[in-house]
Amino acid sequence: MIREIHIFKEGQTLFKDIIVENKDIDTDSVMTLVASSAQNLQEWKIDSTEINRYRFVYMNSHNAQFIVTMDRQSSLQKVNEAMMSLVSRFMMVFESTLESDEWKSTDFTPFGIGFRKIVGTIPVKMCLAGHGGTGKTTLLELATLPSRGPAQEYVPTFFGDKALLKADFDPYIFSIFDLGGQDRFVQEWGKIIRSGSLVFIVTDSTEANLEWTKRIAYPVLKAELPYARAIAIANKQDLPGALSPQEVAGKLGVPAYGMQANQLDFRERWLELIRALAFEELEFKIVGEIKETE
Amino acid sequence: MPEGLAVLKWDDELGPIVTIRTPKKLKIGLDPTTSMRAYGIATLGETKESQKPGFSSLAFEDFKLAVYYGGLNMHLKGLPSMVFLVLHPEEDPDVYKDALPEIATQIFLNAENDAYEKMVAPLYKQISRYTQMTAEQQQASVLTDPVRRGIIQILMKNGTVLSADLEQVIFEEVGKKIDVDIVLRPLVKMGIIATGWVEGLSSEVIYLTRALFVLRTVSHNIVRAVLESDLPKDATESYLESSKEYHRDYVARLRNDLFKTVWSDAEEIGKYMLDFDTYDLIQVLRRSPIEMKQLPEMISLSNAKIKKKLSTLEKANIVTRIKDGNKQQHVILKCNPEVVTVYPEWLIQRTVDQYNSEIIASQQAKHYLEVLKQSHPSQMKLIAELE
Ligand SMILES: Nc1nc2c(ncn2[C@@H]2O[C@H](COP(=O)(O)OP(=O)(O)O)[C@@H](O)[C@H]2O)c(=O)[nH]1
Ligand SMILES: [Mg+2]
Numbered sequence: 001m002i003r004e005i006h007i008f009k010e011g012q013t014l015f016k017d018i019i020v021e022n023k024d025i026d027t028d029s030v031m032t033l034v035a036s037s038a039q040n041l042q043e044w045k046i047d048s049t050e051i052n053r054y055r056f057v058y059m060n061s062h063n064a065q066f067i068v069t070m071d072r073q074s075s076l077q078k079v080n081e082a083m084m085s086l087v088s089r090f091m092m093v094f095e096s097t098l099e100s101d102e103w104k105s106t107d108f109t110p111f112g113i114g115f116r117k118i119v120g121t122i123p124v125k126m127c128l129a130g131h132g133g134t135g136k137t138t139l140l141e142l143a144t145l146p147s148r149g150p151a152q153e154y155v156p157t158f159f160g161d162k163a164l165l166k167a168d169f170d171p172y173i174f175s176i177f178d179l180g181g182q183d184r185f186v187q188e189w190g191k192i193i194r195s196g197s198l199v200f201i202v203t204d205s206t207e208a209n210l211e212w213t214k215r216i217a218y219p220v221l222k223a224e225l226p227y228a229r230a231i232a233i234a235n236k237q238d239l240p241g242a243l244s245p246q247e248v249a250g251k252l253g254v255p256a257y258g259m260q261a262n263q264l265d266f267r268e269r270w271l272e273l274i275r276a277l278a279f280e281e282l283e284f285k286i287v288g289e290i291k292e293t294e
Numbered sequence: 295m296p297e298g299l300a301v302l303k304w305d306d307e308l309g310p311i312v313t314i315r316t317p318k319k320l321k322i323g324l325d326p327t328t329s330m331r332a333y334g335i336a337t338l339g340e341t342k343e344s345q346k347p348g349f350s351s352l353a354f355e356d357f358k359l360a361v362y363y364g365g366l367n368m369h370l371k372g373l374p375s376m377v378f379l380v381l382h383p384e385e386d387p388d389v390y391k392d393a394l395p396e397i398a399t400q401i402f403l404n405a406e407n408d409a410y411e412k413m414v415a416p417l418y419k420q421i422s423r424y425t426q427m428t429a430e431q432q433q434a435s436v437l438t439d440p441v442r443r444g445i446i447q448i449l450m451k452n453g454t455v456l457s458a459d460l461e462q463v464i465f466e467e468v469g470k471k472i473d474v475d476i477v478l479r480p481l482v483k484m485g486i487i488a489t490g491w492v493e494g495l496s497s498e499v500i501y502l503t504r505a506l507f508v509l510r511t512v513s514h515n516i517v518r519a520v521l522e523s524d525l526p527k528d529a530t531e532s533y534l535e536s537s538k539e540y541h542r543d544y545v546a547r548l549r550n551d552l553f554k555t556v557w558s559d560a561e562e563i564g565k566y567m568l569d570f571d572t573y574d575l576i577q578v579l580r581r582s583p584i585e586m587k588q589l590p591e592m593i594s595l596s597n598a599k600i601k602k603k604l605s606t607l608e609k610a611n612i613v614t615r616i617k618d619g620n621k622q623q624h625v626i627l628k629c630n631p632e633v634v635t636v637y638p639e640w641l642i643q644r645t646v647d648q649y650n651s652e653i654i655a656s657q658q659a660k661h662y663l664e665v666l667k668q669s670h671p672s673q674m675k676l677i678a679e680l681e
Contacts, residue, residue, distance in 0.1 A: 075306045077372075123307045159334020161327050162309040175307055180334070191337055191369070195306035 001124040001197045004069040008035045015108040038065035053227035062098040071197045072227040089114045116171035123175035127193045130202030132181035135235040138261040140178040199230040205242040210251045226288030232256035253291045255283040299418045302376040316415045323380035336363035351387030360387035362398035373405045393424035423570045433633040438564035449502035453641035454662040458497035492657045503669040505638045508560045510629035519582045529616045563631045586623035
């Protein structure tokens with residue numbers, strides 16, 4: 001997932017678009033640092049550097065420095081390609097502007113539309129992780145097949161499933177990976193979840209399930225996606241004896257949100273959770289920093 | 295006949311994606327849920343250390359899949375890693391057990407820069423022929439592929455080599471980095487090589503168990519058939535004379551430069567054997583001399599095509615034509631092109647020498663001698679008898 005772009009020339013900002021802000025670092029000083037590395041790059045060469053859960057991909061063209069911030073574990077190759085196409089696009093319009101002194105007085109904001117279009121070509125990868133029967137497939141279908149309504153019968157998912165979600169999440173689109181939750185499939189998750197940005201830890205809000213999640217799912221998630229953002233879905237809130245989202249959050253060490261995935265009424269809420277996690281507008285946890293409490 | 299063929303690769307953001315399919319209108323069997331399943335079946339339990347590429351089949355309600363998977367390395371690199379056939383529910387996927395790997399290997403070997411994309415449609419058109427490939431044709435396909443031919447050449451010289459070294463040599467010879475594993479797999483299956491781990495060595499060791507090449511032999515039943523035929527005496531005599539002379543010359547060339555003679559034949563004759571029409575022609579001619587006018591009926595090819603194939607084979611000194619008293623043309627094999635495998639006796643001494651001069655690790659040499667002992671024809675016969 002691409003989060004930001006900054007374009008500098010001679011220390012001035014030509015253009016910036018911040019889709020999701022990097023709250024936990026000092027963006028300005030990081031930008032100064034990265035821009036000076038970028039200045040030393042050959043024309044059309046791409047390089048990148050990582051800080052915490054972010055990766056900064058940068059390039060130098062016509063003495064302008066292009067810096068794209070992405071989630072650290074997203075697919076670098078795709079962001080490199082995106083960088084190429086966005087710099088080409090930029091140069092198509094502004095090449096001559098940059099070659100004269102004109103750039104000092106030019107308004108570059110129209111580039112924003114092109115930038116966001118390119119951002120939308122790389123799906124934000126989200127993974128539904130949890131034990132079999134907790135509601136992952138139901139959530140996948142609730143999001144992507146609203147007309148059919150979530151299936152009520154339980155068909156265990158073999159290995160995994162996936163679907164593309166295009167909703168009102170501009171500029172992002174999402175690819176949802178539903179991970180087969182039977183024990184024999186958990187060891188396979190690594191093959192599926194690489195490059196994930198978002199993890200939804202799906203539970204059926206029972207004690208036994210939370211135990212399973214911590215024991216079986218956590219090690220795999222922490223090993224594979226330490227920099228991804230996570231929230232827990234406290235599903236099946238309608239069932240008697242369901243632990244509350246607060247209780248689930250306490251036991252899992254991850255903010256938890258209540259859900260009833262088999263109810264079409266919950267679609268809005270589910271989509272809002274996806275959106276809010278992508279835009280970091282709710283409480284979440286970085287997978288590698290999860291500490292199991294109780 | 296399958297519904298179609300498709301190539302899949304793994305994309306981290308999108309999951310399995312179909313990179314190319316044929317025919318273009320193929321839809322069934324390509325939805326993401328099915329592709330995930332195919333991936334699941336193929337990769338289940340697989341790790342980097344123990345990859346499990348190979349053939350598998352899946353049955354769904356409305357279709358079946360015959361899948362050939364290239365292994366976790368290709369999967370992780372985002373290279374095309376799965377080739378599958380979509381089949382009717384009644385079709386038996388096992389029919390394609392040998393044909394699909396053959397096609398998939400060619401696709402995988404041309405994965406870089408998407409070179410394989412142009413090959414997919416023509417390969418698919420040949421699929422039913424591939425299912426009928428004889429053992430000899432499968433061996434010929436090894437000999438026509440420059441990479442696998444190169445491997446056999448190296449092994450016929452040295453007997454045993456480290457997989458990592460082999461990779462390097464191939465890289466130097468064909469100019470591209472190749473997943474040795476994919477290339478070797480069919481050779482293991484054919485019983486031509488064996489692989490194993492030797493303590494203390496960092497990469498897998500490869501051993502030759504049978505040498506593979508092409509020879510032009512004298513076909514005794516053809517000679518007998520010519521002698522017993524009603525062909526005029528002068529015609530048969532001139533055939534026998536020219537055939538004899540050809541073989542004399544051939545043997546001289548073998549003596550003179552064994553390597554060059556054998557390998558240039560392997561390349562050329564291998565190609566004829568993989569051309570299904572030409573191979574049909576050779577097969578028919580191996581049985582007996584045939585009157586030209588009977589050929590179209592026997593191999594259901596047009597006259598023009600037959601003429602073309604025959605003139606190629608004539609130039610290659612594989613067939614010859616003679617006329618009888620009624621001016622009818624007869625087509626006869628001048629020599630019998632055969633793909634042969636032989637026990638590599640010479641490698642026993644060679645291995646001992648390499649061991650003595652410390653060119654190969656002692657464990658590796660010992661292991662190879664053991665492999666050679668076990669694959670010795672006498673042992674094979676013993677095993678067959680026991681079974
Ligand atoms: N009561 C109740 N059942 C649910 C809820 N969400 C899903 N289910 C049911 O739980 C079963 C398992 O769901 P599924 O999505 O297949 O589980 P998965 O193995 O995690 O993919 C199905 O029968 C669903 O209809 C919920 O919120 N409440
Ligand atoms: Mg499921």
